[in-house]
Amino acid sequence: MTPDAVHTGTFLFTDVEGSTRLWQEYPEGMSVALAAHDDLLRQAITRHNGRVFKTMGDAFFAVFSHATDAVRAAFAAQCDLRAQDWHEVGALRVRMALHAGEAEHRGDDYFGSALNRCARLLAAGHGGQALLSRAVEELVRYSLVDGLSVRDLGSHQLKDLARPEHVFQLAHPSLASDFPPLTSLDTFRHNLPMELTTFVGRDDDVKRVKEHLTSSRMLTLSGSGGVGKTRLALHASAEALEDFQDGVWFVELADVASPDLVIPTLMATLRVREEPGVAAAATLTDFLRESCLLLILDNCEHLVDACAHAADAILRQCRDVHILVTSRESLGIPGEVTWRVPSLSLPRDVNGNTPDELAQYPSVRLFVDRATAVAPAFAVTDENADAIALICRRLDGIPLAMELAAARVRAMSPRQIAERLDDRFKLLTGGSRVALPRQQTLRALIDWSYELLADDERALLNRLSVFAGGFTLEAAEAACAKQDMEAWEVLDLLMQLVSKSLIAPDDETDHPRYHLLESLREYGHERLMEEGGTAALQRRHMEYFARLAEDAKEALSGPGQQRWMATLDLEHGNLQVALTWALDWDPPMALRTVNALSRYWRTRGHWTEGLEWHERALDGAGDLAPDDKAEALLGAGTIALDRGDHRLARALHDEGLRLYTRVEDRAGVARAKGALANTAYSLGELDAAESLHREALVTYRAIGDRRGVATTLGNLASVADMRHDTDAGDALRDELLGICHELGDMELEVHYLCDIGWMENVRGEYVRARGHLVDALAISRKLGNRYEEAHCLNTLGLVSANLGDASEARLRHEEALAIHRDVGERTGEAVSLRDLGCLAHMRGEHVLARKLHEASLATWRDLGITNQTVDSLVGLAQVALAVGDPDGSAERYGEALDTARESNSRAGSLTCIEGIVELACGSKRWALAATLLGATDALRENMGTP
Numbered sequence: 001m002t003p004d005a006v007h008t009g010t011f012l013f014t015d016v017e018g019s020t021r022l023w024q025e026y027p028e029g030m031s032v033a034l035a036a037h038d039d040l041l042r043q044a045i046t047r048h049n050g051r052v053f054k055t056m057g058d059a060f061f062a063v064f065s066h067a068t069d070a071v072r073a074a075f076a077a078q079c080d081l082r083a084q085d086w087h088e089v090g091a092l093r094v095r096m097a098l099h100a101g102e103a104e105h106r107g108d109d110y111f112g113s114a115l116n117r118c119a120r121l122l123a124a125g126h127g128g129q130a131l132l133s134r135a136v137e138e139l140v141r142y143s144l145v146d147g148l149s150v151r152d153l154g155s156h157q158l159k160d161l162a163r164p165e166h167v168f169q170l171a172h173p174s175l176a177s178d179f180p181p182l183t184s185l186d187t188f189r190h191n192l193p194m195e196l197t198t199f200v201g202r203d204d205d206v207k208r209v210k211e212h213l214t215s216s217r218m219l220t221l222s223g224s225g226g227v228g229k230t231r232l233a234l235h236a237s238a239e240a241l242e243d244f245q246d247g248v249w250f251v252e253l254a255d256v257a258s259p260d261l262v263i264p265t266l267m268a269t270l271r272v273r274e275e276p277g278v279a280a281a282a283t284l285t286d287f288l289r290e291s292c293l294l295l296i297l298d299n300c301e302h303l304v305d306a307c308a309h310a311a312d313a314i315l316r317q318c319r320d321v322h323i324l325v326t327s328r329e330s331l332g333i334p335g336e337v338t339w340r341v342p343s344l345s346l347p348r349d350v351n352g353n354t355p356d357e358l359a360q361y362p363s364v365r366l367f368v369d370r371a372t373a374v375a376p377a378f379a380v381t382d383e384n385a386d387a388i389a390l391i392c393r394r395l396d397g398i399p400l401a402m403e404l405a406a407a408r409v410r411a412m413s414p415r416q417i418a419e420r421l422d423d424r425f426k427l428l429t430g431g432s433r434v435a436l437p438r439q440q441t442l443r444a445l446i447d448w449s450y451e452l453l454a455d456d457e458r459a460l461l462n463r464l465s466v467f468a469g470g471f472t473l474e475a476a477e478a479a480c481a482k483q484d485m486e487a488w489e490v491l492d493l494l495m496q497l498v499s500k501s502l503i504a505p506d507d508e509t510d511h512p513r514y515h516l517l518e519s520l521r522e523y524g525h526e527r528l529m530e531e532g533g534t535a536a537l538q539r540r541h542m543e544y545f546a547r548l549a550e551d552a553k554e555a556l557s558g559p560g561q562q563r564w565m566a567t568l569d570l571e572h573g574n575l576q577v578a579l580t581w582a583l584d585w586d587p588p589m590a591l592r593t594v595n596a597l598s599r600y601w602r603t604r605g606h607w608t609e610g611l612e613w614h615e616r617a618l619d620g621a622g623d624l625a626p627d628d629k630a631e632a633l634l635g636a637g638t639i640a641l642d643r644g645d646h647r648l649a650r651a652l653h654d655e656g657l658r659l660y661t662r663v664e665d666r667a668g669v670a671r672a673k674g675a676l677a678n679t680a681y682s683l684g685e686l687d688a689a690e691s692l693h694r695e696a697l698v699t700y701r702a703i704g705d706r707r708g709v710a711t712t713l714g715n716l717a718s719v720a721d722m723r724h725d726t727d728a729g730d731a732l733r734d735e736l737l738g739i740c741h742e743l744g745d746m747e748l749e750v751h752y753l754c755d756i757g758w759m760e761n762v763r764g765e766y767v768r769a770r771g772h773l774v775d776a777l778a779i780s781r782k783l784g785n786r787y788e789e790a791h792c793l794n795t796l797g798l799v800s801a802n803l804g805d806a807s808e809a810r811l812r813h814e815e816a817l818a819i820h821r822d823v824g825e826r827t828g829e830a831v832s833l834r835d836l837g838c839l840a841h842m843r844g845e846h847v848l849a850r851k852l853h854e855a856s857l858a859t860w861r862d863l864g865i866t867n868q869t870v871d872s873l874v875g876l877a878q879v880a881l882a883v884g885d886p887d888g889s890a891e892r893y894g895e896a897l898d899t900a901r902e903s904n905s906r907a908g909s910l911t912c913i914e915g916i917v918e919l920a921c922g923s924k925r926w927a928l929a930a931t932l933l934g935a936t937d938a939l940r941e942n943m944g945t946p
Helices: 017-023 027-047 067-082 115-126 134-140 203-215 229-239 259-272 280-288 301-317 360-372 385-394 399-410 414-419 421-427 442-451 453-462 473-480 487-499 518-529 535-557 561-570 572-585 589-603 607-620 626-642 646-662 665-683 686-703 706-722 726-745 746-763 768-781 786-802 804-824 826-842 846-863 869-882 888-902 905-922 926-943
Strands: 005-016 048-055 059-064 093-107 107-111 130-133 148-154 165-171 217-222 248-252 294-296 323-326 336-342
Touching: 005 017, 005 027, 017 027, 027 048, 027 059, 048 067, 048 107, 067 093, 067 165, 067 746, 093 115, 093 134, 115 130, 115 165, 130 134, 130 826, 134 165, 203 217, 203 229, 203 248, 203 323, 203 336, 229 294, 229 323, 248 259, 259 280, 259 301, 280 301, 294 301, 301 323, 301 826, 360 385, 360 399, 385 399, 385 414, 385 421, 385 646, 399 414, 399 926, 414 421, 414 888, 421 473, 442 518, 453 473, 453 487, 453 518, 453 888, 473 487, 473 535, 487 561, 487 905, 535 561, 535 589, 561 572, 561 589, 572 589, 572 607, 589 607, 589 626, 589 786, 607 626, 607 905, 626 646, 626 665, 646 869, 665 686, 665 706, 686 706, 706 726, 706 746, 726 746, 746 768, 746 786, 768 786, 786 804, 786 826, 804 826, 826 846, 846 869, 869 905, 888 905, 905 926
Parallel strands: 093 130, 217 323, 217 336, 248 294, 294 323
Antiparallel strands: 005 059, 005 093, 048 059, 093 107, 130 165, 148 165
C-alpha cells in the first residue's frame, strides 16, 4: 500500500469497441487482426516516448511524461488503425481516452484516482473517438500543431466519479468527427444522486446485481445495516442506465413513516399526478404500464407490507418495469429474487501483515480511502498494518462501521482505534451530519433494526450473544430455550432473524450454521446484561459445549477424527467462552472439558493456549477427582514436551504417574510411563526410554488397549531406529501397521508413514521414502494436523536433497519452518533451521549456512535440549572448514563430541569423529586419522551400522 513513488504523467487508455461480437463472428480473423492492432498501438506509443505498462485483452494502458506526446501517439494510432486493411473483420474501431494527474507507481503498475477517471472517460467514448480530459486539454492547448485541434463536448457526469468532467474530442481532418452522444450519466434519464465518495471493493458484487437485473424483474438486496445495500444499488443501477429507455428512478423510503405514504412517494418521484376519483395505485400502474424503467425502492424494512403490495401490483401490470429493493428483509412476493449483500472481504490474519498484502482486501482499501479523506498523509505502513487488519476484522467488514472508524484517524492512530473497539458504541460516532440519523453512529444503526423486532425476536437475539464465532441450530436450542421459549420456537424465531438480516447464515459449512456480526453480538450482550439472570443461559451454553468436547474426545482416535477436528475448529470460540465460565463456576466440569480437548490442541498446534487451559484448570482443581487431575497433568506435560520444555514435561508426568499409581489405574500408569519415556527419548536417554515403553507395553497388552499397544510399538521402533537396529524397528512397525488399519486411525497412520519414510531415507531408499512421505503429507493435510504436516515436509526436504533436487528441498524445509513458527513449535523450528543450514552449506552459501546453524543452536540451548545441539554444532564445524578455518572447525567438532558423549548419542559421536578424521587428513596427521578410523569402525560395529 506504500507506493514506490508518486508519478505525475499523462495516461492513454484504449480498447476495441464491439470486440466480443467480432470474436464470435470472425474467430480466426480476429486473432490475426488483434495481433496487428497490438503492433500498431505499441509502435505508435513507443514512437512518441510512451510506455505500455499493462494490457488486458484488447485494452492498452500507457503512460507519457508529456501530454503532447500522448496526444500525438493517440492521433498516430488512430490514423494507422484507419489505414490498416482488416480483411474479413471489416474494421477495428478503437476508442481512446487521455487524462493527466498523479498516480502511485508500484512495481510495473500505476494506481489512483487519475487512472479511475481515465477509465471512466474511456467508457463514455465510441470506437474511433479519442477523448481528452480538461487536465490534458489545458496542457496541450497551445502546443497542438499539424492541423490537430480539440472539440469541446461540454461537462459530463461520468460513472463512479463525484466531480463532473469537462470532455474534449481530438479533431483532425484525417479522423472521424461525428459520433453518438457520450455514454455518460447525463445521456440517460434518471434521478440518481451524485456519488460523493469513491466506490471501493464491490466490482464482483456489481456484476452479480446486473446479472440478476437482467435475468429477473425484481431483485431485493438484503443484508445487515451499514453493509452498503443502498450504495451498491445506486452504483449497479448507474451501470445499467442504458438498459432502461425510460430511466432509472430512485425512491428513498427511509423517512416515510406511514405505509399509506408509499404509493404517494412513488408517484411524487415519478411526477405522476393523482386523478380525481381514481385510486392512487391504479393511477401509478396505468402510468407505468408501457414504460421501460427501473425503480429503486430504498430502505423498505419498516414498510415491508406496503412495499410488497405496491411492487406486486407493478410487476403484474407493467411488463417492462424492473424493481430493485434494498431492505433488511425480503418482501416475500412471487418473482422476487433475494441476494444477501456480503460484507467486504477481510484479511485472514491480524499478525504479520505487510502493506502490499493488505492492499488486496476491499475492507482495507475502503478504510484507507476514507482515512486519507480526513488525514491526507495517512498511509498503511509495516508498523500499523496489523492494527488496520484487526480493525477490519473486529468490524466484520461492514462499510459504515469502518467509515466511522476511519473518521477517527484524524486524532488517533490505528492501534489506538483497535484497542478501543471493545467500547465501539462510544468510539464509532460522528458520522456525516447530512446522513440519515441512524447512519451517524453505530448504536443508532443497530437501534433502528432492534426496534423493528417483536419482543420474542429481541429475546432470542439477546440470548444468542452468548455464542462466540457462530452456532448451530442444535446449540441455539440447547442454550436459549427456557420457560418462556420452547426449543421448537427457537427455529422459527431464528429464521425470522435471518430473514431480517440480523443473523447471518454461514454458507461455507456442510452443516447449517449461523453467526451474529460482532457489533450485533456486543449490542445483544449489553441488552442481555440489562435484563439480568444470565447465569442460567451461560450454564446451558457451557454444558452443551462440554458434552460436545466429551463426544469429540473418543472420536478423535478413530475414523471420524477429520470431521470432529473440523467441528472443534468451528466451535473454538464457544469452547473458550464455556471454559472461561466453567473455571469460575464449575471447576470439575472445566477440568473434564480440558482433558477432552487436550488432543485437539496438540494436533492443531494450539500449544500455548492448550497449556494455559490445563494449568488454569489444575490450579482450580483443589481436591477434585485424582484421576481427572492425573489426566490433565499428562496432557499438560505432553504439550510442554511438544514445545520443547523438557523440565516441565518431566515434572508434570512424574506427578501424573504418582496420582495414577495412588488410585491403582493401570491404564493411567501405562500412559504416564509412556509419557516419561517420550521425554527421555527426546533427551537422548534411550535406555530409560526403552525400559519405560516396555513396561507400558506389557500393561497395554494385559488390559487389551489396542491403541496403547500401537502407540508404544511406534515409540519402541523409534528407539530401535536411534540404535540403528533396523530389523527390530521393521518388526515393530509391521505389527503397528496392522493395528492402524484395524482401528481406522488416520493420525496414527500418518505418524507411521513418516517414520517409515525417515528410516528409508536413512537407509538410502530415497524413492520409496518419498512415496511414503507424500502419502503421509496428503493425510496430514486432510486431517489438518499441522505438526505431522511439518514433520513430513522436513523429511521430504531431506529426501529431495539426497535425490539431488536442492530447490525442492529448500522449498519443503521453508514450508515446514513457516508452519513451526506459525503454531509456536520451537523444537520443529530448530530442526528446520538446522536442515536449511545443511542445505545452504551444500549449495556453497556458507554465510547463510552459518546464520541458520547458529539460530538453530541458540533455539536448542534456549529449550535445554542438549542432545539436539550436536547436529547444529557439526553443521557449524563443516561451514568453518569450508571457509578455510580448520581451527574453528576443530573447536566446534570437539564441543559437539563432548555433547554427544554426555547425551549417550552414539550416532552423534560417530558423526563428530568422522568430521575430526577429515580434519586430521587435511592437516596430514595420518596416525591420528588412522586411530580415529579404527574407533569409528568399532562404533559402527557396536551400533550394527555398516
